[in-house]
Amino acid sequence: MRPIQAPYPQTRHRRTRATPALRDLTQENRLSVKDLIWPVFVREGEGVEEPIASMPGVNRLSVDRVVKAAREAADLGIPAICVFPYTGMEARTEDCALAWSADNISNRAIRAIKAAVPEIAVMTDIALDPYNINGHDGFVVDGKILNDETVEALVKMALAQAEAGADILGPSDMMDGRIGAMRSALEAAGHQGVTILSYSAKYASAFYGPFRDAVGAAAALAGGDKKTYQMNPGNSDEALRLIERDLREGADMVMVKPGMPYLDICRRVKDNFGVPTYAYQVSGEYAMIRGASDNGWIDGEKAMLESLLAFKRAGCDGVLTYFAPQVARLLAD
Template sequence: MQPVHAPFPATRLRRTRVSSGIRDLVQENKLDTRDLIWPVFVCEGENHEEPVPSMPGVMRRSVDKLAEAVSEAYDLGIPAVDIFPYTPSDKRSADASEAWNPENLSNRATRAIKAACPEMLVMTDVALDPYSDTGHDGYVKDGYVVNDETVEALVKQTLSQAEAGADIIGPSDMMDNRIGAMRAALEKNGFQNVMILSYAAKYASAFYGPFRDAVGAAASLKGGDKKTYQMNPANTDEALRLVARDLSEGADMVMIKPGMPYLDICRRVKDQFGVPTFAYQVSGEYAMLQAAAQNGWLDGDKVMVESLMAFKRAGCDGVLTYYAPEFARKFGSA
């Protein structure tokens, strides 16, 4: 219902904007460090850090350095991290078996983070692209990414991550029925409290390019694009169908990816289902804002806060963002 206003001058809407104090008092949405999940990249080596060239300010870190950085992030108030591995090429294969190796980068990083900072929530990515020699999220047969065989592999990856200590499983693969299969496997194997944050509406977007550089998947991607399993950017109703399906199969939370170009989807999902709803401010979104700020075209701090606030305004409960540590250090809340 729209509010009814007395005619001017009895109603002057600018009265509630006259000072910072009153603006804060009537602000509709709040952004807090506790709303953020920090995506992090882990690589082989020891005492090693290297920048991701296409993502200014983002680093790949060896397991020991990542555990240190995550502990610092927790002290800043960041409640969760999401681990993505930069798997060496000699460990990528047709069967992607490194994905469920107990000693793979992701699992070692999970254990190290939990040892260094037990209270930090650890989210892990479920998909085969960091481990496959094709760069696809699933198995490729005759040029097509097959569904059911991929789901079987994803279940093994899920259990491996749960055994390593992951709190939240993040399936980003977009295969059909993978949430139900993962949930059943977790229940059967004693991981009833491991949560699933489903990439329920993940679009076949051009905004993923820098991320694929960061995990080394861009160079290995074979067989064209991912449009046979990721969503058509022109569709909205399909997103609601996918969210409904994933919730019915046991997802605890859902995600929309990318974020800023799909705020309408965030709002529709939150209004329709009322469940914990997240968005991923993906690498391309982050990179373009950082590049513009470095060139002096935008005020970096202001666009960081404004872009993150947009997710809260669209109904998101939280945001995966590479800005998490910077926002926490500079603002804490907004």
């Protein structure tokens, strides 16, 4: 689009910025509570709200408290909550069998939320890292992450989560071929209505550190990295190839992760494919804003809202953000 305008002074761009009313009338993008997905961390126990040191204001919650959080989210108008499990080292194994157990902490949380707050959509995480003694998203043999064997395990996870009542499955593993395998298995098992929001462009990023603390994967990973399956931060065209592949295999929605450092990718995805496009404002992004705010270095509220509006401007239909309840309250004022 090439804008047509008269030369100055016939055109004065400041005219439409002169008053709040004019600024409202000419604003191109807006943030809504309906754009938000709230990620929460669930752990064993009862009545537990365990602070996460690297994510001030975020807690690991027992199932009963996750249900309470889901009710809070629904009352605020937040349409979806995303469940991530915290698993201690004592429960992690080489075979990751807990990942597809019907009674693991994630699946119990899904059932409890859907029983108590049926109107909220429950999203899940599909990857082996919360259950893997090695901290990786896939099986590790002789230092290599196995793709096809991992996909078989991820399909079992997907089916278990669908059986538990999950509305949206979030494969975050970045294994090749997993979307097609999951979609085929879901169709065959009668779960045709279950939605897949694929982490299609997930980068090997330094911004995940606090999250790995939150789910107990930091110690398990023990200084390793995920560069053989997560994307190179220097690549952009590759993201489009991965998005196209996942859509062809049956993904309903796609995600870019992390968020703010990759707004250019969000824009390219939306422009090229026109599909429901999401971003994850990851733990490191949250921690930077919250940390700077807590130290008085920035206005936390304004920075939070500005950062989320940037996702909308970049073409995102929604955002996973730990700020979701706070934002929802501000938008309701």
